[in-house]
Amino acid sequence: MDALRGEDPRHAGDFVLVARLGSGGMGEVFLGRSPQGRTAAVKLVQPELARDPEFRRRFRLEVAATRKVASPWTASVLAADTESPRPWVATSFVPGLTLTEAVETAGPLPERAVLRIAHGLVHALRDIHAAGLVHRDLKPSNVMLTLDGPTVIDFGIVRAADSSVVTRAGAIVGSPGFMSPEQARGLEAASPSDVFSMGCVLAFAGTGRAPFGSATDSGVPAVLLRVVSEEADLTGLPGSLLSLVAACLAKSPAERPTLVELGEAPAIRSMAAPGHAEWLPAALTSSVARRVTRALDLETPKPPAPPVSQTPTAVPLHDAATVTGATPPSAPPQSSRAPVRGTVGVDPVSRAGRARRPALLTGSVLAVALLAVVLTIIVPGLGEDQPSAEPAPQQSTSGPATPAATPEPTPAGVVPPAFLGAWRGTITGDQERLMTIAQGHIGSTVVVTRTISSDTKCRGTGTLVSAGESAIELDTVVTESIPEGGCVSIGGQRLTRIDDDHLRWDAASGTGILTRQ
Structure with a gap:
């Protein structure tokens, strides 16, 4: 999760974009927040793809198809705009690590964790297929590991199983090293294709490497040739996973187990009952927890800064009588505006109203106004975890004494x-x-x-x-x-x-x- 860049958009529909999550060939992904405060992963299509009518047609069909999936094991579609100059889709945000990040951080996962992933993937794919869809791009970077288990994300090239093929003839759709032999040949990819990809993902989780090698190391053609004609390298895969993964990686779609059969496999079925032990290694559990905390920090709604007025008005620290030298009231008026959410002892009125009616400020009022400016700048720097300091009353060096500003009360909690x-x-x-x-x-x-x-x-x-x-x-x-x-x-x-x-x-x-x- 990275800060927004200067050229990044700030909105997608009603979603306010607050951070960058990543980018890929299809587009850029941002962390967005709805007006109701819900966080989402907002994917914006690359501008060059947005200009391609064929891509827009496919994107429109795929967004409509993905809306059909309702599963606790997948990221659901919250909103989309397929007709905007830069099309986008927002899905529920899943705070966690991708399987790729987890393996890079901790190496191959223990057997129990891989079986837990297998259990989640079986249920996710069953729900996807039940909606008449085929994922077609299941890979480690599309599997999020959360505190509760795996979640499948990014239906970027999911296809409605009962519609015509919308990719160009002969095109290879998927990720080398995790696609099925039929995908590598440019043939129709049905539900058994997702089972093959799942086998590749589980092999990666248990061994720390792609079972048919890396396109980065040997090139895409060499990897696709292995997918089509060579056996997978499953060296180091634990025993209870070896036969299960090998069955998923059968070259013929007809020889692969169905998802129902996989769900009944004893090793996977044993993961159905929740247990007390953490399913991820401790280091990964801590990493996921930190991301959850950071996501919650970003989820807190923050109202926009108050607009800068072009017409000077009264300094909010004093009423008009004080500014013009008349007798001040016994107590300064309290601001009716709510304090900024997530900060302590800071009110937007302090910033928006300072330095108004400059020609009328006497020396004593100027001292108080300068104090307000200093506090307004310094207090936010203290951070949300520190209480704001109460300013000491200031005595004017010239003119009649003016009561010091009463600090805004700390928010109610x-x-x-x-x-x-x-x-x-x-x-x-x-x-x-x-x-x-x-x-x-x-x-x-x-x-x-x-x-x-x-x-x-x-x-x-x-x-x-x-x-x-x-x-x-x-x-x-x-x-x-x-x-x-x-x-x-x-x-x-x-x-x-x-x-x-x-x-x-x-x-x-x-x-x-x-x-x-």
């Missing part, structure tokens, strides 16, 4: 720094709770939670209700339940700080201790 980060513990008996807490203000989403028991897996989010130095209160809702309907929202929860590494969790259903991860 932000998450204290001691609570930020990833936490884990056992609650209400045998349930394992994991919480990632990010900075935010009352009313914003500051927590991602997941709870695992012997028979359920629940994911949720939490809104900040109140915050103090030693405790915060949350209102949580369930966003995903496996099995469906198996999770019940706990609602109100309270987290109390015990020390730097421990929080006490309390709710109507029970209590527990969370430890910093």
